[in-house]
Amino acid sequence: MPRPIALLTDFGLADIYVGVMKGVLLAHCSKAVVIDLTHAVPPGDIVAGAFQLHGAAPYLPEDTVFLAVVDPGVGGKRKPVCARAGGRYLVGPDNGLLWPAATRLGEPEFFHLDRPEFWLPHPSSTFHGRDLFAPVAAALAEGTPPELLGTPHPDPVTLTLPIPRLAGNRLLGEVLWIDRYGNAITNLRPMDLAQRWDDPACAVFSMGGEELGTPHTHYAAVLPGAVLVLAGSSGYYEIAVRDGSAANRLSLSRGSLVAVHAGS
Amino acid sequence: MPRPIALLTDFGLADIYVGVMKGVLLAHCSKAVVIDLTHAVPPGDIVAGAFQLHGAAPYLPEDTVFLAVVDPGVGGKRKPVCARAGGRYLVGPDNGLLWPAATRLGEPEFFHLDRPEFWLPHPSSTFHGRDLFAPVAAALAEGTPPELLGTPHPDPVTLTLPIPRLAGNRLLGEVLWIDRYGNAITNLRPMDLAQRWDDPACAVFSMGGEELGTPHTHYAAVLPGAVLVLAGSSGYYEIAVRDGSAANRLSLSRGSLVAVHAGS
Amino acid sequence: MPRPIALLTDFGLADIYVGVMKGVLLAHCSKAVVIDLTHAVPPGDIVAGAFQLHGAAPYLPEDTVFLAVVDPGVGGKRKPVCARAGGRYLVGPDNGLLWPAATRLGEPEFFHLDRPEFWLPHPSSTFHGRDLFAPVAAALAEGTPPELLGTPHPDPVTLTLPIPRLAGNRLLGEVLWIDRYGNAITNLRPMDLAQRWDDPACAVFSMGGEELGTPHTHYAAVLPGAVLVLAGSSGYYEIAVRDGSAANRLSLSRGSLVAVHAGS
Numbered sequence: 061m062p063r064p065i066a067l068l069t070d071f072g073l074a075d076i077y078v079g080v081m082k083g084v085l086l087a088h089c090s091k092a093v094v095i096d097l098t099h100a101v102p103p104g105d106i107v108a109g110a111f112q113l114h115g116a117a118p119y120l121p122e123d124t125v126f127l128a129v130v131d132p133g134v135g136g137k138r139k140p141v142c143a144r145a146g147g148r149y150l151v152g153p154d155n156g157l158l159w160p161a162a163t164r165l166g167e168p169e170f171f172h173l174d175r176p177e178f179w180l181p182h183p184s185s186t187f188h189g190r191d192l193f194a195p196v197a198a199a200l201a202e203g204t205p206p207e208l209l210g211t212p213h214p215d216p217v218t219l220t221l222p223i224p225r226l227a228g229n230r231l232l233g234e235v236l237w238i239d240r241y242g243n244a245i246t247n248l249r250p251m252d253l254a255q256r257w258d259d260p261a262c263a264v265f266s267m268g269g270e271e272l273g274t275p276h277t278h279y280a281a282v283l284p285g286a287v288l289v290l291a292g293s294s295g296y297y298e299i300a301v302r303d304g305s306a307a308n309r310l311s312l313s314r315g316s317l318v319a320v321h322a323g324s
Numbered sequence: 325m326p327r328p329i330a331l332l333t334d335f336g337l338a339d340i341y342v343g344v345m346k347g348v349l350l351a352h353c354s355k356a357v358v359i360d361l362t363h364a365v366p367p368g369d370i371v372a373g374a375f376q377l378h379g380a381a382p383y384l385p386e387d388t389v390f391l392a393v394v395d396p397g398v399g400g401k402r403k404p405v406c407a408r409a410g411g412r413y414l415v416g417p418d419n420g421l422l423w424p425a426a427t428r429l430g431e432p433e434f435f436h437l438d439r440p441e442f443w444l445p446h447p448s449s450t451f452h453g454r455d456l457f458a459p460v461a462a463a464l465a466e467g468t469p470p471e472l473l474g475t476p477h478p479d480p481v482t483l484t485l486p487i488p489r490l491a492g493n494r495l496l497g498e499v500l501w502i503d504r505y506g507n508a509i510t511n512l513r514p515m516d517l518a519q520r521w522d523d524p525a526c527a528v529f530s531m532g533g534e535e536l537g538t539p540h541t542h543y544a545a546v547l548p549g550a551v552l553v554l555a556g557s558s559g560y561y562e563i564a565v566r567d568g569s570a571a572n573r574l575s576l577s578r579g580s581l582v583a584v585h586a587g588s
Numbered sequence: 589m590p591r592p593i594a595l596l597t598d599f600g601l602a603d604i605y606v607g608v609m610k611g612v613l614l615a616h617c618s619k620a621v622v623i624d625l626t627h628a629v630p631p632g633d634i635v636a637g638a639f640q641l642h643g644a645a646p647y648l649p650e651d652t653v654f655l656a657v658v659d660p661g662v663g664g665k666r667k668p669v670c671a672r673a674g675g676r677y678l679v680g681p682d683n684g685l686l687w688p689a690a691t692r693l694g695e696p697e698f699f700h701l702d703r704p705e706f707w708l709p710h711p712s713s714t715f716h717g718r719d720l721f722a723p724v725a726a727a728l729a730e731g732t733p734p735e736l737l738g739t740p741h742p743d744p745v746t747l748t749l750p751i752p753r754l755a756g757n758r759l760l761g762e763v764l765w766i767d768r769y770g771n772a773i774t775n776l777r778p779m780d781l782a783q784r785w786d787d788p789a790c791a792v793f794s795m796g797g798e799e800l801g802t803p804h805t806h807y808a809a810v811l812p813g814a815v816l817v818l819a820g821s822s823g824y825y826e827i828a829v830r831d832g833s834a835a836n837r838l839s840l841s842r843g844s845l846v847a848v849h850a851g852s
Contacts (some may be wrong), residue, residue, distance in 0.1 A: 064350055066343065072768035073337070073601070076644040079594065079625035083648035086592055086623065090531025090649065095350065097343035103769050104831055116340040119454065120347035121354070132831055135806025187821030190647065240336035241367050278449040278596040291449030303368055303396055328614055330607065337601070359614065361607035380604040381720065384611035385618065504600035505631050542663025557715030567632055567660055572612040 062201040063149075064093045066120050068113050068128040069189065070101035077187070081127075081194045084180065088198035095120070104132040106157050108314075110219050111236055114160035114186045115294050117148070126161065127189075127197040128152040135185030140173040140192050141213055142206050147297055149206065153188070156219025171210035210302060224252050227319075231256060235316040236296070241292075242305025244312040248297045253320060262323035265289045265297070265312060274323060279303075326465040327413075328357045332377050332386050332392040333453065334365035341451070345391075345458045348444065352462030359384065368396040370421050372578075374483050375500055378424035379558050381412070390425065391453075391461040392416040398450030404437040404456050405477055406470050413460045413470065417452070420483025437476035442473055489514050492585075495520060499580040500560070505556075506569025508576040512561045517584060526587035529553045529561070531574060536563060538587060543567075591677075592658070594648050595812050596641050596656040597717065598629035605715070609655075609722045612708065616726030623648070632660040634685050636842075638747050639764055641824050642688035645676070654689065655717075655725040656680040663713030668701040669741055670764045677734065679725045681716070684747025686751050699738035706737055726754050754786040755847075759784060763844040764824070770833025771818075772840040776825045781848060790851035793817045795838060800827060802851060809829075 065085060071077040078099050085092050097116045101109040117126065127213035131138075131153040141154040146166030150158040154170075162168035173192065176183070178199055183191035196209055223248055225231040233248035253260035265272040273290045275297060282288045284303045287310065292298035299306045299318065306312060328342035329349060335341040342363050349356050361380045365373040373394035381390065392555040395402075395417040405418040410430030414422040418434075437456065440447070442463055446456035460473055488497040488511055499510035517524035539553045539561060546552045548567045551574065556562035563570045563582065570576060593613060599605040606627050612619050625644045629637040637658035642782035645654065654844040659666075659681040667682040674694030678686040682698075690696035701720065704711070706727055711719035716778055724737055782790035793800040803817045803825060810816045812831045815838065819824035827834045827846070834840060 061356070064354075066347065068340075068343075069793050070768075072630035073624075074626060075767045076596075076640050077767075079596075079623055080647040082623045083594065083644065083652070086621065087649045090589065090592075093350065095346045096337075097340050098338060100338035112340050116344050116347065119344040119351070121351045124347075133808050136808030184821040186818060190821065237339075239339045239341075240334075252350055269621050274719075280397050280400030290450060290839070293448040293454065325618070330611065332607075339751075358613065359607055359610045360601075361604050362602060365604035376604050380608050380611065383608040383615070385615040388611070430717075501603075503603045503605075504598075543662050543663030554714060557712040557718065 061092070062089050062091050062203070063123045063125050064095060064121050065097070065125045065127055065197055065201050066095045066097050066116070068109060068116070068126070069099045069257060070103050070105065070130045071099050071107060071189070075100055077189065081189050084190055084194040085198050088195050089201050090094055092198060092201055101130050104130065106130050106219065107221070108237070108267055110157050110160045111221055113157065114164055114221065116159040120148070122147050124148050125197050125200045126150040126158075127193055128157050129189040131155065131188065135190050139190055139213065141170050141216060141278070142173060142200065142210065143168040143170045143216070144206055149200045151193050151200065154213070154217050156217045156269065159216065159219045160221055166226050168215040170216040171206045172213040172315040173210040175209055177204055191194065222247050224248055229321060230319040233318045233320070235299070235312055235318065237314065238307045238312065242301065242307040243292070244299040244306050244316065245292060245294055246297050246299065246318050248318060249295055250291060255321050256321050264323050265299070266321070267299065267316065267317045276292060326355050326357070326467075327387045327389050328359060328385050329389045329391055329461055330359045330361050330380070331363070332361040332365065332373060332380070334367050334369065334373060334394045335363050335364045337363055337452070338397060341453065341541050345453050348454055348458040349462050352459050353465050356462065356465055365394050368394065370394050370419055371485070373499070374421050377486055378428055378485065379420065381425040381429055384412075386411050388412050389461050389464045390414040390422075391457055392421055393453040393457060395419065395423050395452065396451050403477065404452060405434050405480060406437060406460065406461070406464065406474065407432040407434045407480070408470055409433070409568050413464045415457050415464065418477070418481050420481045423480065423483045424485055429552050434477040434480040435470045436477040437474040438550055439473055454555045467503070488512055493585060495584040497582045497584070499563070499576055499578055499582065501578065502571045502576065506565065506571040507556070508563040508570050508580065510561050510563065510582050511557055512582060512584060514555060521586050527584050528587050529563070530583045531563065531580065551564065590617050590619050590621070590731070591651045591653050592623060593655055593725055593729050594623045594625050594644070595627070595654045596625040596629065596637060596644070596654070597627045598631050598633065598637060599627050599717070600626055600656045605717065609717050610783040612718055613726050616723050617729050617849045620726065620729055620797050625660045629658050632658065634658050634683055634747065635749070636765070638685050639690045639749055641685065642692055642749065645693055647691040648676070650675050650751055652676050653725050653728045654678040654686075655721055656685050657717040657721060658685050659683065659716065662716050664835065668716055669744060670701060670724065670728065671696040671698045671744070672734055679721050679728065680840065681832055682741070682745050687744065687747045688749055698741040698744040699734045700741040701738040703737055735840065749799050750775050757849060759848040761846045761848070763827070763842055763846065765842065766835045766840065768798070770835040772819060772827040772844065773821070773822055774825050774827065775847050776846060776848060777823055778819060785850050791848050792851050793827070794815050794847045794849070795827070795844065
């Protein structure tokens with residue numbers, strides 16, 4: 061049985077790009093099991109794609125091949141790469157997209173995909189997802205080792221998701237993602253607070269000078285319509301509104317600042 | 325071969341939530357066959373999700389495991405449950421979501437999912453789809469009986485989709501759903517009309533005092549652009565516009581009233 | 589192992605229509621491997637669906653069954669058909685939708701699907717995707733020959749995608765599709781230019797009297813924000829903006845005219 065293949069792209073679902081890529085996967089690995097993580101990464105937004113891939117990766121089977129394409133530099137100087145990390149493989153452009161997930165999964169080894177005999181013949185310069193990355197991911201799923209598909213690439217492009225910083229007696233984080241419900245996922249984790257205060261549960265969150273209170277564990281801990289801070293399922297604190305949208309209520313967007321200070 | 329697993333959620337497809345849930349399914353049932361019913365249930369809209377699950381359920385294979393998550397009360401007092409009905413299983417929150425589909429498929433038996441040894445370790449309080457429902461659905465797909473996954477739950481939350489009522493010599497229904505084409509699917513069925521009038525085909529539909537005529541069998545029975553009443557594929561009458569949107573033309577939305585009276 | 593089944597519809601993903609169709613496929617072919625090409629064809633837009641199916645078809649495995657439903661005439665006089673072409677099958681309404689893909693794959697033979705014993709019992713007049721096309725596609729995937737599913741249909745409805753025309757010393761094409769990135773895919777191919785000029789790479793594109801320059805091979809060949817003409821991955825020239833949307837910048841839509849003349 062081949063390794064499962066998990067897809068993340070900025071292709072959207074209105075065009076045929078995802079379907080065509082799946083067709084190539086299946087043509088090269090007829091028993092491929094393909095999972096869509098998301099195809100709604102904002103066009104060209106490498107940081108958003110890296111954040112989403114990093115969040116999803118640990119929940120996929122331990123032998124997964126991740127095929128991720130957010131690739132505004134396709135056809136130019138950026139290299140096509142794959143990484144081996146923690147038993148998984150990650151395939152995509154060398155622009156930082158794979159880095160946070162790869163380093164979360166293990167100590168990654170990168171390979172420059174420079175063996176055209178594993179690609180579609182006559183590859184285009186604008187759709188490496190179809191012509192290069194899909195046949196390579198299918199080969200990895202079938203058991204071909206990355207050593208055959210490319211050569212070691214010791215200096216991949218790295219990308220670090222924004223991390224919290226100290227400002228006086230406050231910890232300053234930011235919103236990394238707004239989800240479908242309007243929950244604002246921050247870059248603050250319980251461990252970030254625990255490094256500074258004895259009891260993270262007493263830490264007080266605020267945005268734009270307005271206090272949002274201390275963290276709760278679930279939405280129904282507050283009344284419908286109330287704003288709350290939540291230790292979210294992603295491992296990060298989230299700003300939410302019970303039965304509503306925090307993003308709409310508080311006019312939040314990616315990059316909005318969140319402060320935390322000690323409770324009294 | 326495991327039972328197929330059919331998914332219905334309000335997670336949307338822009339976040340990684342669906343992909344992560346599928347990753348967990350596959351990690352626990354490597355040969356899982358997963359079908360997406362829809363992930364576009366309006367956030368937290370249990371009635372809409374129940375209506376869609378009820379409509380789809382009979383068309384899935386007879387051994388399907390339905391995994392449905394529209395769960396605004398996640399982490400609070402609502403219980404996680406599964407139901408066995410007509411050879412299928414349904415897994416989700418005990419908030420009414422599963423009820424219309426379960427009772428359509430058979431005489432349901434419910435179980436409270438209270439055996440954490442079948443969940444992911446350290447389950448979150450906000451993403452039971454990933455941490456609790458997915459591993460349980462995978463276990464059901466693999467053949468684990470619900471008796472091992474929980475304890476009998478004789479009093480599940482019930483939910484009844486709106487039913488038509490009589491008002492003088494008229495039958496009053498309402499719009500339950502607007503589909504992608506702008507067709508307005510009502511809660512009126514041919515059998516509701518047959519109980520009252522000898523020939524449902526002569527019954528006259530109206531909305532807001534405006535007569536829409538008697539039912540047709542297909543769109544092309546009227547001229548392009550014309551409004552028509554249709555005996556729809558869902559088993560309910562629909563208000564439609566040939567090659568157009570009835571919702572836009574007639575300003576329809578969920579809850580819009582539809583009246584039926586005897587033809588002359 | 590059954591043939592893979594590739595889906596293309598105008599059903600959207602917010603309703604359960606696609607999920608129900610997949611349920612029927614799986615109920616009739618329990619090992620079906622189903623690929624979604626797209627379900628976002630604009631409602632009833634046969635030309636758009638035909639263009640997308642034509643573009644995707646060559647990349648799917650060589651034994652694929654294509655199930656395509658953009659079917660505003662469902663239940664009326666249009667016939668349900670299947671085509672055999674180049675080893676693949678295509679199933680859908682006889683309204684031209686299948687024609688460009690079928691003729692691209694081979695010399696198609698069409699069959700009128702007139703054997704109700706292969707359909708769901710009591711088929712509706714409004715959802716042949718579920719009641720007729722899905723069980724027929726499942727039968728084809730399982731190996732049933734089209735000769736058993738219908739009778740030869742020598743006069744299928746044909747549909748020709750718009751082709752470029754000559755106007756004086758210029759070649760006039762048009763925009764066939766706007767993709768998620770705002771790239772405008774034209775109906776002009778390198779071979780169309782090569783028929784007229786020795787070196788297509790010197791041909792100059794223009795829209796609305798404004799020159800867009802000669803074709804490039806990849807986005808990064810120009811500066812961020814610049815407009816460029818690109819020999820796209822679909823085999824057609826595209827109008828694009830590096831790291832931006834050509835459709836927004838140049839107010840392009842399907843049908844926008846593109847002219848090409850000899851370079852100096």
